[in-house]
Amino acid sequence: MDAPHLSFKPLEAPNSVPQLTRRNLLAKGACVLAGTALPLPSYLFSEEQQTPSAPIGPVMQTLSTYMAQAATRPLPPAIIEQAKDHILDTFAAMISGSQLPPGRAAIAFAQSYGGKPVASVATSVILCGPLEAALANGVLAHSDETDDSHSPSQSHPGCAVVPAALAVGEQFNISGSHFLRAVTLGYDIGPRFGVTLGGVNYQTETHRDPHATSEGFGAAAAAGCAASLDVRQMRLLLDYASQQSSGFTAWQRDTLHVEKAFVFAGMPARNGVTSALLVQAGWSGVDDVLSGPESFFAAYAPHANPQGLAKNLVGGLGEHYEITRTNIKKWCVGSPIQAPLDAVQLLLNQHSFTPDQVRHVTVKVATREATIVDNRALPDICLQHLVAVMLVQRTLTFRSAHDAALMKDSGILQQRAKVTLIGDEELEKRLPAREATVEILLNDGTVLTQHVDAVRGTAENPMSREEIIAKSRDLIEPVLGPASSKALISAVLQLEQLTDIHTLSRLLRSSS
Incomplete structure (x- = not known):
């Protein structure tokens, strides 16, 4: 089979084979895995063994x-x-x-x-x-x-x-x-x-x-x-x-x-x-x-x-x-829940209603995706729970998405009981695109509907650099502190200027 034409120049002719010698093996630190100066097997230095056995x-x-x-x-x-x-x-x-x-x-x-x-x-x-x-x-x-x-x-x-x-x-x-x-x-x-x-x-x-x-x-x-x-x-x-x-x-x-x-x-x-x-x-x-x-x-x-x-x-x-x-997640939750949360947030931003005014919420995602996030025991992969948290708090952070105590909170449980998850075969056909439709029925009979076909953070709807930094701060600061968070983010954004990757890795480690 023929490989597609590419615009880069090959490093070697198809039949050439880089020569492997004892000198350059040792120079490259061939015993790095063992960490000791073990002798290398003699067959590694045979030119006959270095030649490919097939084209x-x-x-x-x-x-x-x-x-x-x-x-x-x-x-x-x-x-x-x-x-x-x-x-x-x-x-x-x-x-x-x-x-x-x-x-x-x-x-x-x-x-x-x-x-x-x-x-x-x-x-x-x-x-x-x-x-x-x-x-x-x-x-x-x-x-x-x-x-x-x-x-x-x-x-x-x-x-x-x-x-x-x-x-x-x-x-x-x-x-x-x-x-x-x-x-x-x-x-x-x-x-x-x-x-x-x-x-x-x-x-x-x-x-x-x-x-x-x-x-x-x-x-x-x-x-x-x-x-x-x-x-x-x-x-x-x-x-x-x-x-x-x-x-x-x-x-x-x-x-x-x-x-x-x-x-x-x-x-x-x-x-x-x-x-x-x-x-x-x-x-x-x-x-x-x-x-x-x-x-x-x-x-x-x-x-x-x-x-x-x-x-x-x-x-x-x-x-x-x-x-x-490659997608960057806006929400720190399971992928099938990204689109539903986007939809709920859009509805909250577009309409004025309180959780007590909500009679019922219907969420539709692909059938296969629904089975992954349906009433799970962990908060960050439980769709019904996270929709309830979003309705009550009007946003979702890393901390609130992982707060197991909220799964027992009476106010959250009251809203969670209103959420129905449906596996939709039409949305199943659109995988790997993770789309969702959210319908909110209010007590006065008003029906609010939002469909999301491009989740925030995907290639079709990318997050801005500012959004990515804000998400990173939310995750990093509680662990490393504000100063270390700022230094790490700055170093990543100036990676081309680093002459040694250890400058970066040191910022990842704890100081204590």
């Missing part, structure tokens, strides 16, 4: 070349600014997540199994190995429903990509610009794998979780870029990322969100870092895991159209950035 397919050639160039390729100014927004949003999710059960468990784990003191764990004084840091910060970032999401791929890129890039970035002392490029590459590569597999349909048909797979490739790409892997190493990186792709939907049975945070973020972040560091340490592997009879797609998408695979994976690389299709 490299055009998709792998294009993809690995693009990935290897990312560390030094300048980004368009608009993409740089969007990357900053998503990094800040992810940091805010990590920091606020430290106050929730999954985040507390992640910090305790990192403290117990610290590894070499190289990388930071947000909101703590912990310095640990990059694998442990990536896992812990990933879980922190998805301790809640606060992080970003990419609807076409059914993935949450930031919660795995940013922790992976940060952990490896600290390992190799990269600059702020390098970090921006690593993160942007992760957003580009991970969602492309998710879309190629089929997104929500892949989950329905296989019971595998597209989040874990997509985010694992994204984290690997970000980590590989932070480690400055070359073209052949990027091919091997994708091999190890493929072997570690995992996760299935049994996490839904864990009502405390801990396993979900691991599957969506901690595991793929750790796996991505593992892939990058193994390859950087000189491990051998398969040069093209994307083609041939025993390939990633033979295992995960055996009936996929080869031309479709090529288009989804490499079409438009360097021209269309997936970070531009």
Whole structure:
């Protein structure tokens, strides 16, 4: 199959193979995982073993070349600014997540199994190995429903990509610009794998979780870029990322969100870092895991159209950035509740009524989405509860969305009893677009209706920089304080000026 024409210049001819010697392996710190000067296996230095055993397919050639160039390729100014927004949003999710059960468990784990003191764990004084840091910060970032999401791929890129890039970035002392490029590459590569597999349909048909797979490739790409892997190493990186792709939907049975945070973020972040560091340490592997009879797609998408695979994976690389299709949540709640809250807020802004004047509220969302948020035990993923809170308080903050005590408040319960959730088949057909219709019936018979087809924070209705900063402050200040919050936000917005990523990571950590 032919790869689409791209505008960037390949780093190497298709048949050339970067030479791997004992000298440059040692120079690159090949024993970084072990942390000790262990002798490397002799087969790693055999030129015969370095030669690909089969031809490299055009998709792998294009993809690995693009990935290897990312560390030094300048980004368009608009993409740089969007990357900053998503990094800040992810940091805010990590920091606020430290106050929730999954985040507390992640910090305790990192403290117990610290590894070499190289990388930071947000909101703590912990310095640990990059694998442990990536896992812990990933879980922190998805301790809640606060992080970003990419609807076409059914993935949450930031919660795995940013922790992976940060952990490896600290390992190799990269600059702020390098970090921006690593993160942007992760957003580009991970969602492309998710879309190629089929997104929500892949989950329905296989019971595998597209989040874990997509985010694992994204984290690997970000980590590989932070480690400055070359073209052949990027091919091997994708091999190890493929072997570690995992996760299935049994996490839904864990009502405390801990396993979900691991599957969506901690595991793929750790796996991505593992892939990058193994390859950087000189491990051998398969040069093209994307083609041939025993390939990633033979295992995960055996009936996929080869031309479709090529288009989804490499079409438009360097021209269309997936970070531009990634949503930032306005509300720190489950994704299916975003549109209903937008609708309720619009109605509150447009009409003058009190909760006591409301007789009944009907909320319609896609049938599949309704099952996720219908009368759940956790406040931030319970639609009926959050609509009631919005009616009473006329807004919703991170704190009020997570206040378990409000679920027993008599005033909130009175309003919650008025809310009916309906799974709508017409809205089901419009997935992955998450639309909603809210109808409020007042005591005097007045019917107020609002339909939302573009949730605030999506690519179709993006949040402003000011809104993103305001959301971040709401999440960061209660944990780190106003001064540290201001310093962190300022550093993120000036990432290109940082010569060492440790300047940024220190601002994420607690001072006590």
